Each structure stands twice: as structure tokens, then as C-alpha cells.
Amino acid sequence: SVSDGIVVDTVVAKGGNGANIYNYTNVDPNPSADGNLHSPVNSSGKYANLSHIDICFHYQLTASKAAATSYIRTYTWDISKSADPSSHVGFAGDTFTSDYAVNVDRTVTDSDFVVAGAITVNNPTPFTVDFSVSDSVDGVAATVICPTSSLAPGKSTTCTYTADMGDVDPGDGTNVATVTSTTANVEGTTASAAYTFGDPTEI
Numbered sequence: 001s002v003s004d005g006i007v008v009d010t011v012v013a014k015g016g017n018g019a020n021i022y023n024y025t026n027v028d029p030n031p032s033a034d035g036n037l038h039s040p041v042n043s044s045g046k047y048a049n050l051s052h053i054d055i056c057f058h059y060q061l062t063a064s065k066a067a068a069t070s071y072i073r074t075y076t077w078d079i080s081k082s083a084d085p086s087s088h089v090g091f092a093g094d095t096f097t098s099d100y101a102v103n104v105d106r107t108v109t110d111s112d113f114v115v116a117g118a119i120t121v122n123n124p125t126p127f128t129v130d131f132s133v134s135d136s137v138d139g140v141a142a143t144v145i146c147p148t149s150s151l152a153p154g155k156s157t158t159c160t161y162t163a164d165m166g167d168v169d170p171g172d173g174t175n176v177a178t179v180t181s182t183t184a185n186v187e188g189t190t191a192s193a194a195y196t197f198g199d200p201t202e203i
Contacts, residue, residue, distance in 0.1 A: 005125040009023070009024060010022060013037050059187065061121060061186065064120050065117060065191040072112045072202075077107075113164075114162060122151075126153050129186050130182045132179075133146055133180075136175070137175045
């Protein structure tokens with residue numbers, strides 16, 4: 001199965017003068033087991049005696065990821081004062097009265113939307129694998145930093161990524177990381193994580 005670094009492509013069940021070919025290249029998730037596989041039907045209408053089974057497969061890296069969000073909410077206050085009437089004319093000792101008002105207006109601005117997190121790359125294959133990692137958040141390319149670009153068999157590494165989404169709320173979505181293998185006979189993989197913009201950092 002993929003968790004073991006093995007992706008099954010086809011299974012060939014040979015019997016008699018023919019073989020049945022079972023194709024798993026478009027099966028998602030890739031199976032780790034299956035049933036009812038058999039050799040072809042012979043001239044007597046029964047399954048031919050099974051002579052052997054061939055399994056065609058390739059190796060694949062695996063990956064997982066997490067996504068966290070942040071943004072800044074800024075409050076701007078506009079305070080104005082007024083008096084009605086705003087002036088008086090009189091003599092010393094006269095008493096006057098004005099209505100005094102204070103108006104406060106608040107403006108809320110959200111900015112600096114960011115999606116960030118970690119991408120863990122695993123190498124369950126028997127080969128040392130060279131790889132690269134890219135990450136996209138709603139079409140915005142993230143900055144990805146990995147401590148290594150090569151993994152020995154059975155090893156893993158954790159990369160970090162940051163995507164600056166600008167000052168307009170991009171909404172919630174799904175973040176996808178792509179791991180590309182540059183080693184022959186080992187396929188890369190993808191990993192995804194949903195993200196939701198929750199409470200802001202307030203200033």
C-alpha cells in the first residue's frame with residue numbers, strides 16, 4: 001500500500017493459455033488488498049488452474065501537512081466634539097448654556113492574511129530519495145523551507161511554509177503541498193489541509 005511506499009499498478013493472474021490483468025492505476029486510495037482475482041475461464045467453462053501471479057508496482061513518498069491562519073485587525077478611532085450654540089455674546093456675569101456632544105466613530109480594517117504550517121515528508125521506500133517541495137494556497141505560492149532535500153530509507157523531515165495572502169480576506173479553502181521526487185523509480189506525492197480564518201490578532 002502507499003503507506004508502505006508501494007503503489008500497486010497491476011496484478012496479472014496467469015492460468016492456462018491466458019491471463020487476467022487487474023489495473024489499479026486509477027484506484028484512489030491505492031489498495032493494500034483485494035479479492036476475487038482469478039485466472040481466465042478455460043474451454044470447459046471453469047477457471048483455469050492458477051499458475052502464478054505477477055504484481056507490478058512502483059514506490060512513492062508519502063506526506064502530511066497542517067495549516068494555520070492569522071491576520072491583523074486594526075481599529076481606528078475618530079473623535080469629534082461640538083457645542084450648540086458654539087459661541088455666546090454677553091456681558092461679564094451673564095450665564096449661557098450650550099449642548100455639548102462628543103461623537104466617536106470606529107473603523108475596522110483587516111490586513112496581513114497569512115496561511116502557514118508544516119509539511120512532513122516521509123520516505124518509506126528502500127531507496128535514498130532526492131525531492132523538492134512546493135506549496136500553493138488558493139493559487140498563491142508559499143515560501144517553503146526544508147532542512148534537507150534528500151531522505152534515506154525510512155527517514156522523514158518536516159518543512160515549514162508561509163503564504164502571504166495580502167490585505168483582502170481570501171476566504172477559507174484547502175492548501176495543497178506537492179512533493180516532487182527526482183529519484184528514478186520513486187514517485188512524488190501531494191498533501192492537503194483545510195484552512196479557516198478565525199479570530200484575528202487585534203491592535
